[in-house]
Amino acid sequence: MSTLTFTTARASADPAKTKTRCAIVAVFGNELSATAEALDSAGTLRAALKLGDFKGKPGETHMLPGIGNAERVMLLGCGERAQFNPAVARDAVQGLSTALNACSTTEALLHAADMLGDNVEGAWLLELVARTITVGSYRYTRTLSKPKDPLALKKLAVNPGKGLSSQKAQTALDQGAALGRGINYTRELGNLPGNICTPTYLASEARKLSRGNSKVRTQVLEEKKMRELGMGSLLSVSAGSDEPAKLIVIEYRGGKSGSAPQVLVGKGITFDSGGISIKPGAKMDEMKYDMCGAASVLGTLQAVIDMALPLNVTGIIAAAENMPSGRATKPGDVVKSMSGTTIEILNTDAEGRLVLCDALTFARRLKPAAVIDIATLTGACVVALGSHASAVYANNDALAEQLLQAGTATHDRGWRMPLWEDYRKQLNSNFADLANIGGPEGGSITAACFLAAFAEGYPWAHLDIAGSAWNSAPKGATGRPVAMLTRYLQDRAAG
Structure with missing residues (x-):
C-alpha cells in the first residue's frame, strides 16, 4: 500500500x-x-x-x-x-x-x-x-x-494560491487521496486470482474494516444461517463448489443513531465457470473479476470510513463460487428465494442475479433509505455500452439522477437504461414464478427486471459494471464505480 x-x-x-x-x-x-x-x-x-x-x-x-x-x-x-x-x-x-x-x-x-x-x-x-x-x-x-x-x-x-483556504485545500486533498485508496483497494481485490480471493477471503477483508473502529461492525452469515433464512437462490450457486458461500454485512455508523442507512449490495462471485452451463475456455481467467461488484462495496466503504462521512452506510456482499460438480444446480432446476419467489434456472451461468436477489430481500430488513446493487452482471451490457459507461437501472427517478450526477462529477459515468414491463414478460416461466434468463434480446435489461422483482418497497438502483469493472488489454481491474458511489454518498452526507 x-x-x-x-x-x-x-x-x-x-x-x-x-x-x-x-x-x-x-x-x-x-x-x-x-x-x-x-x-x-x-x-x-x-x-x-x-x-x-x-x-x-x-x-x-x-x-x-x-x-x-x-x-x-x-x-x-x-x-x-x-x-x-x-x-x-x-x-x-x-x-x-x-x-x-x-x-x-x-x-x-x-x-x-x-x-x-x-x-x-x-x-x-x-x-x-x-x-x-x-x-x-x-x-x-x-x-x-x-x-x-x-x-x-x-x-x-x-x-x-489565495483563492482557497488552507483548510479547504487540505480537505480536498485528503478526500481525493481517500478515494484513490478506495479505488486501489477495489483494484487489488479484483486482480487477485480466484484461488486466493475466495468468499472466505472476502469475509476476512470485510472484518479488517471493523478492526479498531467502533463505528464499523462486520457480520458474516454462513451457509447454515442462509438456509434458515430461506436463501435457496443464493445457495443454488455455491452448490457445486467446495468453497462455502458467505453473506457479508458491514455496517458503518457515521450518522445519527436510527437514521436509515444507504445500502450497497455487491455481487461477489469469486470465480465463475458458468457452472453446468460452462463457459468457453477463452478468457475464462477473467472470471476472477466477477466479484468486482463486491470489491467496489469494500473499496467504497474504506473511502467512506477514511473520510469519516456523517451518514450510515451498510454494505452487503453475496459471495460464492460458481463451479460444476455432481452437486451443482442443473438447468431446469427450480429453487425458492428468500422472498418466497420460485425461480426456474434455465442457465446456471446467469448466477449473479441469483445471489443478488436474496441479498436484496435481506436488505429490506434494514429499512434502507436507498439500495444500490453493483454487479458484473451481463455480457449484453458490454455489447450495449462498452467500457465507457456503467448501466444504471432504477425504480426511482431521483435516485437514478443522483447516481448519474455523481458519475458525471467524478468522470465515472453511467447511462440510464429502461425497466419496462415489456422486458419483464420475457422472464415468464411455465414452471416457476420467474425464469432466471429472458432470452437473447435485451439481456442486460431482463437481468435488471429480474432484480427489480426483489427490490420492491424501497428506492433501488442497479449498476451493471460488466464493461467498466476491468480491462482486457492491458488486463487489470479499474476500481469502478467506487468514484461514482463515493461521490453519491458524499452528496447525501452533505444534505
Missing part, C-alpha cells in the same frame, strides 16, 4: 525561494503561467519553450534541471488557456501522474493556482490531483516474484 501523502503549501511562498526537489508549473500552449514566470528569472524556461520540443499540450510534460531552490522543474502542459476546462484538467493531471511515476523524486511541489479559474474550481482540482496520483501509484505485487518498483514519490505539496 502506498505511503504517499499530500499537503497544502503556503500560498504566500515565493516560488523562486521555495525549496523543493521538483517544482511543477503549468504551461498553456507556448505561454508560461504566472508561477513559471516568477520562477524563470534567468529565462531558462522561456528558452526551453523556444526550442519547440515541448508544445504545452494537455498532459505533456518536460523535465528541466533545477532553477533557484528547485532541484528540478517539470513543465506541465495544459493546452490553450482559453480552452482549459475540467476535461482538459483531467488530461493534464493524468499526464502529471504518468510523469511522476517515471521520475525518481521523492518530493514535489505543484503550483496549482495557475490552473484555477472560472471553469476549474479549486477544491475539485485538488481532489482530482490527489485521487489521480494515488490511483497511479498502484502496483500489483501479491503473486509476483519481481514486481515493478514502487512510486518513488512520497510527498506532494500543492500550492492552491
